[in-house]
Amino acid sequence: MSRYFAVFATDKPDRLALRDRIRPAHREHLRNPYPHRVVVRLGGPTLDGCDGRMNGTLLVVEAMSLADVQAFLGDDPYVREGLFERIEIRPWNWGLGNPELRG
Numbered sequence: 001m002s003r004y005f006a007v008f009a010t011d012k013p014d015r016l017a018l019r020d021r022i023r024p025a026h027r028e029h030l031r032n033p034y035p036h037r038v039v040v041r042l043g044g045p046t047l048d049g050c051d052g053r054m055n056g057t058l059l060v061v062e063a064m065s066l067a068d069v070q071a072f073l074g075d076d077p078y079v080r081e082g083l084f085e086r087i088e089i090r091p092w093n094w095g096l097g098n099p100e101l102r103g
Contacts, residue, residue, distance in 0.1 A: 004041065005069045006092040007059040009078070012085040019054055025077040030059070036072040038063045041094075056084075060092065 011019060030040045043059035057078065063069045069089055073079050079087070095101070 004092045008088045009057040009084045038072040
């Protein structure tokens with residue numbers, strides 16, 4: 001049975017140029033995660049509170065296991081290019097706003 005995971009990733013300082021350069025490849029990876037058995041349900045960049053610049057990533061993914069999410073992230077161009085200072089993955093119970101629970 002699949003479950004949801006929230007992924008919180010924080011960029012290393014002064015990596016905006018790297019983020020901008022590889023962003024198209026990152027977005028393609030999110031849209032087409034094959035061969036990984038992961039579905040990206042929502043996501044986007046986090047922003048700096050002062051100037052609104054991108055400084056990290058938030059994703060909600062659906063997968064069978066934490067190992068599946070880790071493998072998927074390991075192939076993400078942002079991860080391969082060393083953009084992130086820290087990545088945290090948490091199992092998540094999507095209650096409020098989950099389209100599958102609307103009825």
